[in-house]
Amino acid sequence: DTGVSQNPRHKITKRGQNVTFRCDPISEHNRLYWYRQTLGQGPEFLTYFQNEAQLEKSRLLSDRFSAERPKGSFSTLEIQRTEQGDSAMYLCASSPTGRGSYEQYFGPGTRLTVT
Amino acid sequence: GENVEQHPSTLSVQEGDSAVIKCTYSDSASNYFPWYKQELGKRPQLIIDIRSNVGEKKDQRIAVTLNKTAKHFSLHITETQPEDSAVYFCAASFYNDYKLSFGAGTTVTVRA
Numbered sequence: 001d002t003g004v005s006q007n008p009r010h011k012i013t014k015r016g017q018n019v020t021f022r023c024d025p026i027s028e029h030n031r032l033y034w035y036r037q038t039l040g041q042g043p044e045f046l047t048y049f050q051n052e053a054q055l056e057k058s059r060l061l062s063d064r065f066s067a068e069r070p071k072g073s074f075s076t077l078e079i080q081r082t083e084q085g086d087s088a089m090y091l092c093a094s095s096p097t098g099r100g101s102y103e104q105y106f107g108p109g110t111r112l113t114v115t
Numbered sequence: 116g117e118n119v120e121q122h123p124s125t126l127s128v129q130e131g132d133s134a135v136i137k138c139t140y141s142d143s144a145s146n147y148f149p150w151y152k153q154e155l156g157k158r159p160q161l162i163i164d165i166r167s168n169v170g171e172k173k174d175q176r177i178a179v180t181l182n183k184t185a186k187h188f189s190l191h192i193t194e195t196q197p198e199d200s201a202v203y204f205c206a207a208s209f210y211n212d213y214k215l216s217f218g219a220g221t222t223v224t225v226r227a
Contacts (some may be wrong), residue, residue: 028142031213042219043159043215044217050216091158095213102147102149102166102213106151106160
């Protein structure tokens with residue numbers, strides 16, 4: 001499968017624990033995005049990278065959230081001291097950087113449940 | 116920031132009929148408008164997109180129209196089939212920003 005992959009697919013954690021998700025973009029896609037989707041809503045933008053540089057962060061991304069893309073390939077999203085309100089589907093997307101390339105391709109998501 | 120509104124929230128159509136979903140956006144600088152289809156438990160799948168220099172785009176049974184003056188765009192699905200049943204999301208962005216602002220989604224049900 002050459003699409004965007006995410007691991008784990010499901011994560012159940014207790015409030016206060018830290019969790020980390022991984023995203024592997026489509027090969028050679030330079031831009032990588034994280035979104036959060038709650039039930040009955042569209043995805044909400046969290047942050048994005050061009051290569052290893054994190055270029056924008058949403059105000060939704062509190063200081064408990066951190067994202068990295070150390071070598072410009074895969075990315076991780078960490079949530080510290082999880083809260084019940086963090087329960088959501090976390091989606092990763094990638095897109096190529098070439099001129100005129102704006103299409104974003106999504107991974108299957110990581111569903112987080114905070115108990 | 117960009118605000119995208121999508122209507123209707125649910126849409127039920129008879130197989131073979133057409134379905135139309137409408138979205139409005141707030142930021143006149145937005146110039147890229149994709150549509151995604153999301154089946155239950157699956158990833159959002161890009162089905163068609165349109166850019167601001169084009170008024171209409173078609174791909175087989177789906178088409179998208181854009182009215183930049185009125186700041187709205189629509190998805191049209193003709194000859195609907197049961198496999199068209201899904202949640203459809205519209206989104207908007209502008210070229211130098213890249214992040215997508217999504218509508219709340221439309222649940223389409225095609226009755227056999």
